[in-house]
Amino acid sequence: MKVIIPISPINSLKTRLSEFLNDEERKNLLFNMLKDIKRALEGLDIVVVSKDEEILNFAKNELNAQMIKEKYKGLNNAIKQAFEEIDDEEVIIIPADVPLINKKHIEDILNLSKHYDLIIAPSRGGGTNLLYLKSKNLIEMKYEGFSFLKHLEEAKKRNLKYYIYDSFLISVDINTPEDLGEIFIHGDSSFTKKYLESLGITVEPKHSSAGRFIIRRE
Numbered sequence: 120m121k122v123i124i125p126i127s128p129i130n131s132l133k134t135r136l137s138e139f140l141n142d143e144e145r146k147n148l149l150f151n152m153l154k155d156i157k158r159a160l161e162g163l164d165i166v167v168v169s170k171d172e173e174i175l176n177f178a179k180n181e182l183n184a185q186m187i188k189e190k191y192k193g194l195n196n197a198i199k200q201a202f203e204e205i206d207d208e209e210v211i212i213i214p215a216d217v218p219l220i221n222k223k224h225i226e227d228i229l230n231l232s233k234h235y236d237l238i239i240a241p242s243r244g245g246g247t248n249l250l251y252l253k254s255k256n257l258i259e260m261k262y263e264g265f266s267f268l269k270h271l272e273e274a275k276k277r278n279l280k281y282y283i284y285d286s287f288l289i290s291v292d293i294n295t296p297e298d299l300g301e302i303f304i305h306g307d308s309s310f311t312k313k314y315l316e317s318l319g320i321t322v323e324p325k326h327s328s329a330g331r332f333i334i335r336r337e
């Protein structure tokens with residue numbers, strides 16, 4: 120089995136955080152999130168697919184990952200290229216921005232994989248934050264938009280035995296400043312939280328319709 124982590128090029132990374140973190144900080148946030156994900160994936164083989172040499176080198180040196188230099192455009196094509204370039208049939212696809220995933224989640228997924236063709240963990244907002252496939256070509260890759268619903272539709276129309284893995288922590292993908300708040304609440308001892316604290320970022324509760332956190336930088 121291989122765990123595939125697709126990663127955007129550095130120059131288009133986490134653009135929704137650019138009002139709050141500069142380019143270098145967004146890159147370092149990515150690297151710390153990847154270190155948290157690596158900790159959850161202990162003992163599993165990781166494959167990183169990206170256009171960016173610096174990201175691929177980080178993956179090789181820090182994650183001990185196989186590097187795949189992305190040739191085409193877009194997330195779905197990046198994953199399909201990874202499918203073509205690995206021999207394994209069984210895959211888990213995890214985005215690079217779910218730092219609250221932990222070893223218990225992976226243990227659960229591996230146990231469930233004995234009984235299901237497809238296991239999917241939704242992100243908040245309708246995305247797919249973990250996708251296990253017993254065979255990599257079981258369904259079409261339909262990331263972006265409400266990909267959770269699209270991937271489920273794919274499973275249903277192929278009569279696959281699928282399992283929805285309901286996890287708040289896996290559902291937290293880091294896309295906006297508001298998302299950083301969850302790291303402070305749930306990410307104790309994570310590399311990601313330590314890095315955000317090193318930037319002087321603090322979080323306070325906000326009870327209003329416009330979000331739940333006040334995120335500040337000193």
Ligand SMILES: Nc1nc2c(ncn2[C@@H]2O[C@H](COP(=O)(O)OP(=O)(O)OP(=O)(O)O)[C@@H](O)[C@H]2O)c(=O)[nH]1
Pocket residue numbers: 125126127128131132133134135136168169170189192193194197213214215216292294
């Ligand atoms: N290899 C590759 N990975 C991608 C691509 N687009 C998105 N990803 C990755 O897919 C995962 C989820 O994508 P997004 O949540 O859109 O991440 P992002 O593109 O860094 O964030 P935004 O710029 O805010 O959209 C992240 O791990 C991204 O790095 C792509 O074109 N190629």
Ligand SMILES: C[C@H](OP(=O)(O)O)C(=O)O
Pocket residue numbers: 194242244245246247248261262263264265266267292294
């Ligand atoms: C790639 C996309 O991520 P999101 O845009 O939902 O963060 C998805 O999960 O389909």
